[in-house]
Amino acid sequence: MSSIDLTLQIWRQKNNDSLGHLETYPLSGINTDMSFLEMLDVLNEQLTRAGKEPVAFDHDCREGICGMCGAVVNGIAHGPERETTLCQLHMRNFRSGDTLVIEPFRSRAFPIRKDLMVDRSAFDRIIQSGGYVSVNTGGTPDANTIPIPSQVAELAMDAAACIGCGACVASCPNGAAMLFTGAKISQLCLLPQGQPERRQRALAMVETMDREGFGNCTNARECEAVCPKGISIRNIARLNQEFLAASLLEG
Amino acid sequence: MKLDARIPSGDLAQKWDNYRFASKLVNPANRRKFTIIVVGTGLAGASASATLAEQGYNVKTFCIQDSPRRAHSIAAQGGINAAKNYQNDGDSVLRLFYDTIKGGDFRAREANVYRLAQVSGNIIDQCVAQGVPFAREYGGTLANRSFGGAQVSRTFYARGQTGQQLLLGAYGALSRQIHSGRVTMYNRREMMDLVVIDGRARGITARNLMNGELESHAADAVVLATGGYGNVYFLSTNAMASNVTAAWRACKHGAGFANPCFVQIHPTCIPVHGDYQSKLTLMSESLRNDGRVWVPIQKGDQRPAAAIPEAERDYYLEKKYPSFGNLVPRDVASRNAKEQCDGGKGVGSTGLAVYLDFAEAIKRDGEATILKKYGNLFQMYEKITAANPLHEPMMIYPAVHYTMGGLWVDYNLMTTIPGLFALGECNFSDHGANRLGASALMQGLADGYFIIATSIAGYIGASSLQPVAATDPAFDESRKNVADRIHRLLRNSMRGPAGKVTVDEVHKQLGRLLWDNCGMARNKAGLEAALEQLPAIRDQFWNDVYIPGNATDINQSLERAGRVADFLEFAEIMIRDALAREESCGCHLREESQTAENEAQRDDANYSHVSVWEYQGEGEPPVMHREPLVFDNVTPSQRSYK
Numbered sequence A: 001m002s003s004i005d006l007t008l009q010i011w012r013q014k015n016n017d018s019l020g021h022l023e024t025y026p027l028s029g030i031n032t033d034m035s036f037l038e039m040l041d042v043l044n045e046q047l048t049r050a051g052k053e054p055v056a057f058d059h060d061c062r063e064g065i066c067g068m069c070g071a072v073v074n075g076i077a078h079g080p081e082r083e084t085t086l087c088q089l090h091m092r093n094f095r096s097g098d099t100l101v102i103e104p105f106r107s108r109a110f111p112i113r114k115d116l117m118v119d120r121s122a123f124d125r126i127i128q129s130g131g132y133v134s135v136n137t138g139g140t141p142d143a144n145t146i147p148i149p150s151q152v153a154e155l156a157m158d159a160a161a162c163i164g165c166g167a168c169v170a171s172c173p174n175g176a177a178m179l180f181t182g183a184k185i186s187q188l189c190l191l192p193q194g195q196p197e198r199r200q201r202a203l204a205m206v207e208t209m210d211r212e213g214f215g216n217c218t219n220a221r222e223c224e225a226v227c228p229k230g231i232s233i234r235n236i237a238r239l240n241q242e243f244l245a246a247s248l249l250e251g
Numbered sequence B: 001m002k003l004d005a006r007i008p009s010g011d012l013a014q015k016w017d018n019y020r021f022a023s024k025l026v027n028p029a030n031r032r033k034f035t036i037i038v039v040g041t042g043l044a045g046a047s048a049s050a051t052l053a054e055q056g057y058n059v060k061t062f063c064i065q066d067s068p069r070r071a072h073s074i075a076a077q078g079g080i081n082a083a084k085n086y087q088n089d090g091d092s093v094l095r096l097f098y099d100t101i102k103g104g105d106f107r108a109r110e111a112n113v114y115r116l117a118q119v120s121g122n123i124i125d126q127c128v129a130q131g132v133p134f135a136r137e138y139g140g141t142l143a144n145r146s147f148g149g150a151q152v153s154r155t156f157y158a159r160g161q162t163g164q165q166l167l168l169g170a171y172g173a174l175s176r177q178i179h180s181g182r183v184t185m186y187n188r189r190e191m192m193d194l195v196v197i198d199g200r201a202r203g204i205t206a207r208n209l210m211n212g213e214l215e216s217h218a219a220d221a222v223v224l225a226t227g228g229y230g231n232v233y234f235l236s237t238n239a240m241a242s243n244v245t246a247a248w249r250a251c252k253h254g255a256g257f258a259n260p261c262f263v264q265i266h267p268t269c270i271p272v273h274g275d276y277q278s279k280l281t282l283m284s285e286s287l288r289n290d291g292r293v294w295v296p297i298q299k300g301d302q303r304p305a306a307a308i309p310e311a312e313r314d315y316y317l318e319k320k321y322p323s324f325g326n327l328v329p330r331d332v333a334s335r336n337a338k339e340q341c342d343g344g345k346g347v348g349s350t351g352l353a354v355y356l357d358f359a360e361a362i363k364r365d366g367e368a369t370i371l372k373k374y375g376n377l378f379q380m381y382e383k384i385t386a387a388n389p390l391h392e393p394m395m396i397y398p399a400v401h402y403t404m405g406g407l408w409v410d411y412n413l414m415t416t417i418p419g420l421f422a423l424g425e426c427n428f429s430d431h432g433a434n435r436l437g438a439s440a441l442m443q444g445l446a447d448g449y450f451i452i453a454t455s456i457a458g459y460i461g462a463s464s465l466q467p468v469a470a471t472d473p474a475f476d477e478s479r480k481n482v483a484d485r486i487h488r489l490l491r492n493s494m495r496g497p498a499g500k501v502t503v504d505e506v507h508k509q510l511g512r513l514l515w516d517n518c519g520m521a522r523n524k525a526g527l528e529a530a531l532e533q534l535p536a537i538r539d540q541f542w543n544d545v546y547i548p549g550n551a552t553d554i555n556q557s558l559e560r561a562g563r564v565a566d567f568l569e570f571a572e573i574m575i576r577d578a579l580a581r582e583e584s585c586g587c588h589l590r591e592e593s594q595t596a597e598n599e600a601q602r603d604d605a606n607y608s609h610v611s612v613w614e615y616q617g618e619g620e621p622p623v624m625h626r627e628p629l630v631f632d633n634v635t636p637s638q639r640s641y642k
């Protein structure tokens, strides 16, 4: 354990209608065992004691699983450590004297609510349009009547691990949501349970994605590089395949 | 307050059937005329919302987070129990029932627990049908692991992300109903008050966290699925927004609060390392399948783990409990860790940690197998501590994790306020004085998918509910009360922060008080002292807390302040409950009541009951009622895991 001094430049914006700006805050004596959000807590306590408004940021689990936290740190969504959410990023990744520029996840489809908080409800609407198996509660067959090879279950799980944080969108030059959407489509098209609705799911989810203002994939691969759960762009290839097949057959 | 558990007649195994048969139904065509409010979108709330909407009710669902998918349930790691007996190792509904009752140290209601075991299998079927990617054997069937307090393998899992996958399944079902228009979803809303009209729950007042607006929502029934209150301790494994507000507001309107002092302290968490710390991280109990717990035999041994030879290690759980070994229930494991550390054998820089060692399992099964089972947990551990559990043992220590206490409910999951139901961790129903691992997910989904719809139909079918609109004066009054309280919270902040305290500072004080006196071990003197110190902390909060910003904007400090204000009130019934229960049971160790071997000593003659607290108004001591527990099917015995 050691302690470091930092200069923070943080995006402050009152709400979606106002203009934002970067504000500079020196912060010293940061214990390197702290998480990034704990570092922001320390800043916020100092701001509060000085009678200033703390920085608004979303967070909940602080374990890297709820997908609620996220900010761009020095140009990288969730900061410099690979496969790590902002809440799991620890200050030992930084050196004393570093300047950290901290900005919200920016995208046309994610309006800024305040400071580092954005509105990612477009993701919910993509799922609502078809990211599930349409079964009601009750009357389902015994679980072991649907055998699924272990490798298939693992592949589906790789895709299902997405936490919906939006880092993929924030880092994509086109603001595309293909990794997020592709992950859900992959999970369900790999599994036998997902087959009956396979085509209409792909069509509906892609249509919603477009309507919400997300861009198109041009293979920049930035999404995969920042994804805290290591979701592979193979899922985008699956999305494209599924969409193409569905368009040909249904279109 | 009258406590009628409404336990159906008949043999234990017949009760649920008898109940469903006797219960009123609501004609499918009529269901859309009824509005049900569901607060919370964790496993309990999401599954309830989806199921009620599928049946045709008009559902309004609320959550604090920006999306229903982010509820605290998402963080559950290890797994979910079900009596499927897929492993052919002697499991059955009766055994799951028995393990749960025994694990809870005979402080839960038989009928509820039996029903939980009965529907457990359906939950797995439901989740698999939704596409939840549970772990599989090579032949394609479902895989299981073992969890503490059981000698069979009945825990289903999806890597170390079981809660996430189950919640995403329920969130999918909920999303489908939102899409169909049968659920209206209100994100970023906090329930601030319950609205009771003519003695029935008829709606809520919610605060829109984006602009501070207070909204009124009317309904025919209100379902609380708002989770547990572990954050009363400040540090816990719960998500940051987990709170007691909704349940406490209900309590202030007359809902009884059951066993508030029953708090589970989980044995395997990453130890505390600094005063800046905002939360504690759980390392799933499933690790105890392969990890061996030990401390150095010699007190104050400062050598690194690797330098301590085998003969100088004390595998104290294996030694003391040969038949369950490292898989003893959580309360037993936690207490033993504390005992080792109190005795000077703790490891790490603070001496408040024990080792959880995988060396033997890695030697036996290979790194790849161990990583397949626990890879994401190892990774999480390494991120936080910068140490790799493949190469050195983990350090763990107990932390506040789960609350068995909660709103008192009858067999229908209805509170003492007609029309107000409580599901999931928010109620007290199934886990007695200690919850077994992998049983919270099971209970949340049992309540939401398989129980609440019958209860709601029974309630609506049997009551003649008059229509109520959100324009009813009761809603105006509730909004006014909430607004006044917010005003009171902000009133000290006009003149700036000088000489003031922050919300977190007060919350940490409260947490310390409870951890020291109402934590892993409790005694009369400590509890009485805590009860005496509490009002001063409360006064300091109301007189000196500084909250920046205002009430008409996004204001996270104000949100926290409201929750802490409720924790400060609620803490009193926790302490009183711990004081009133002069026996030890499960998580609740009263130092005055121990066996010769320092195990919890129950006192069935005097305490075989649920303690239910009734709020009496500000400044008035709450009144305790008792629901006697009747055991017709099991004989309460001194728990033994030896």
Ligand SMILES: Cc1cc2nc3c(=O)[nH]c(=O)nc-3n(C[C@H](O)[C@H](O)[C@H](O)COP(=O)(O)OP(=O)(O)OC[C@H]3O[C@@H](n4cnc5c(N)ncnc54)[C@H](O)[C@@H]3O)c2cc1C
Residues within 6 Å of the ligand: B039, B040, B041, B042, B043, B044, B045, B062, B063, B064, B065, B070, B071, B072, B073, B074, B075, B076, B077, B078, B079, B080, B162, B163, B189, B190, B191, B192, B225, B226, B227, B228, B237, B238, B239, B242, B243, B245, B246, B282, B284, B401, B402, B423, B424, B425, B426, B437, B438, B439, B440, B441, B442, B444
């Ligand atoms: C780290 C961790 C690991 C765990 N692992 C396991 C495991 O492996 N197996 C197991 O069985 N159990 C496990 N548990 C326990 C289990 O996860 C929880 O008990 C369970 O998920 C609780 O679900 P719930 O639906 O009751 O509530 P929660 O998931 O806590 O959801 C509460 C909901 O209520 C909402 N809410 C709360 N208050 C308000 C309000 N005032 N207004 C509006 N909305 C509100 C929240 O927004 C949220 O949507 C674990 C717990 C933790 C902390």
Ligand code: FES
Residues within 6 Å of the ligand: A058, A059, A060, A061, A062, A063, A064, A065, A066, A067, A068, A069, A070, A085, A086, A087, A088
């Ligand atoms: S706070 Fe949940 S992922 Fe970071």
